[in-house]
Amino acid sequence: MTSATHATSLFSRHLRKPYPVAVRGQGCWIVDASGRRYLDASGQAAVVSIGHGIAEIGRAMAEQSSKIAFAHTTQFVSEPAEKLAARVLAIAPANFRNGGRVYFTSGGSEATETAIKLARQYFLETKQPLRYRVVSRKQSYHGSTLGAMSVSGNVGRRAPYAPMIPEWGHVAPCFCYHCPFDKTYPGCNVACADDLDKFLRANDASSVAAFLFEPVVGATLGAAPAVDGYTARIAEICRQNGILVIADEVMTGMGRTGKPFASSHWGFEPDIILTGKGIASGYAPLGAVLVAPHIVDAFERGTATFMHGFTYQAHPVATAAGNAVFDYLEAHQLFEGVAPAGESLYKAIAKLASHPHVGQVRGLGLLQGVEFVKDKNTREPFPKDAGIAEKIRLAALENGVLLYPGQGTVDGSRGDHILLAPPFVIKPEEGELIADALCYAVGKVFAA
Numbered sequence: 001m002t003s004a005t006h007a008t009s010l011f012s013r014h015l016r017k018p019y020p021v022a023v024r025g026q027g028c029w030i031v032d033a034s035g036r037r038y039l040d041a042s043g044q045a046a047v048v049s050i051g052h053g054i055a056e057i058g059r060a061m062a063e064q065s066s067k068i069a070f071a072h073t074t075q076f077v078s079e080p081a082e083k084l085a086a087r088v089l090a091i092a093p094a095n096f097r098n099g100g101r102v103y104f105t106s107g108g109s110e111a112t113e114t115a116i117k118l119a120r121q122y123f124l125e126t127k128q129p130l131r132y133r134v135v136s137r138k139q140s141y142h143g144s145t146l147g148a149m150s151v152s153g154n155v156g157r158r159a160p161y162a163p164m165i166p167e168w169g170h171v172a173p174c175f176c177y178h179c180p181f182d183k184t185y186p187g188c189n190v191a192c193a194d195d196l197d198k199f200l201r202a203n204d205a206s207s208v209a210a211f212l213f214e215p216v217v218g219a220t221l222g223a224a225p226a227v228d229g230y231t232a233r234i235a236e237i238c239r240q241n242g243i244l245v246i247a248d249e250v251m252t253g254m255g256r257t258g259k260p261f262a263s264s265h266w267g268f269e270p271d272i273i274l275t276g277k278g279i280a281s282g283y284a285p286l287g288a289v290l291v292a293p294h295i296v297d298a299f300e301r302g303t304a305t306f307m308h309g310f311t312y313q314a315h316p317v318a319t320a321a322g323n324a325v326f327d328y329l330e331a332h333q334l335f336e337g338v339a340p341a342g343e344s345l346y347k348a349i350a351k352l353a354s355h356p357h358v359g360q361v362r363g364l365g366l367l368q369g370v371e372f373v374k375d376k377n378t379r380e381p382f383p384k385d386a387g388i389a390e391k392i393r394l395a396a397l398e399n400g401v402l403l404y405p406g407q408g409t410v411d412g413s414r415g416d417h418i419l420l421a422p423p424f425v426i427k428p429e430e431g432e433l434i435a436d437a438l439c440y441a442v443g444k445v446f447a448a
């Protein structure tokens with residue numbers, strides 16, 4: 001253990017790993033108890049948008065909690081929750097205006113659970129009780145609770161719990177670099193979207209309630225955006241089959257990709273959007289489910305009662321944090337800054353692309369990924385045991401840069417990438433530091 005770690009009573013993520021104690025943050029930097037500074041290129045798993053250490057967010061939370069910290073949602077609503085819901089709907093795709101609603105949770109997994117149950121109950125309200133399955137995609141992640149795991153296609157994260165989770169069906173991802181059909185865009189005619197159609201024809205479409213997917217796949221594929229035409233075809237297939245379409249924007253929502261929601265890059269209007277992470281920039285645990293007006297109407301005309309709830313849903317202090325973060329994003333025009341900051345970061349890291357083991361540098365806005373391959377021509381990955389992504393993470397850490405590594409990029413087992421999702425306030429010189437650390441890491445890991 002280093003001096004920055006300590007004896008622990010915490011059931012931490014890895015019981016044999018010593019963790020430094022985070023004590024302070026500022027902008028894109030985190031400082032540990034020994035005074036060591038880290039450049040947060042990962043945004044702590046794509047959470048931190050406005051940067052670390054913004055004191056006014058804490059003040060807004062303290063002010064709310066000094067007035068009323070908690071009131072149960074069976075008995076009250078709160079001003080910050082009402083206000084934040086209206087603000088989130090105002091930046092959502094147009095179909096959420098005029099009657100959309102927001103269900104606040106304490107994070108992304110709860111948002112996924114909520115959406116699964118909301119989709120199910122929508123079909124009970126509309127007298128289609130046979131519809132309950134939520135089809136999703138291979139190579140995806142929607143959260144760690146059992147319902148969210150059941151729709152996730154992340155092989156490694158699902159494996160230990162496989163006997164405990166239902167299998168409702170997983171179709172192909174949209175991932176051109178390792179196209180599951182060995183086709184090339186645009187000649188492929190988005191065969192990956194048609195895989196949903198094929199699946200529904202073969203697997204009792206009348207029992208399906210919803211299709212759930214990430215418009216830009218984050219943790220599992222390392223920032224792989226949908227191609228043009230994909231979301232339109234998905235919307236068409238879902239409409240034809242009478243099923244809801246849910247966009248998981250837990251990672252991509254609230255500005256991360258350069259638009260308030262990534263769906264808007266393609267003019268895509270889902271029935272339900274999940275968001276989390278950046279909505280409170282890590283200052284409070286907060287997630288949200290955006291519900292389109294036609295779903296709200298169905299509930300209003302039906303039982304008007306959603307058979308679901310969490311004690312801490314729409315928490316006044318968490319939503320106060322969300323409003324303060326929103327104020328900060330607006331005051332500093334940070335939504336508008338993501339696209340140029342993303343371009344600058346991309347330019348800095350693009351120099352890696354010529355390395356023989358860097359397969360692709362990709363992404364959208366400030367959600368970017370670097371994939372490592374054994375053979376650049378065949379795109380063959382390294383064997384799993386080589387542990388490339390973790391080695392890259394450790395080598396970058398020598399230079400104080402924090403990365404989010406991922407393994408299983410190709411098939412859930414083989415394939416390595418790192419994800420970059422820094423705070424929106426990243427400066428060009430910090431992008432250069434990230435690029436330098438990555439160049440060093442690549443040089444070290446692939447030296448032999």
Ligand SMILES: Cc1ncc(COP(=O)(O)O)c(C=O)c1O
Pocket residue numbers: 045107108109110112141142143144214218219248249250251276277287
């Ligand atoms: C796309 C996506 N959905 C859902 C989740 C789960 O969110 P949480 O970890 O806040 O429960 C994540 C977390 O990484 C995510 O990236």
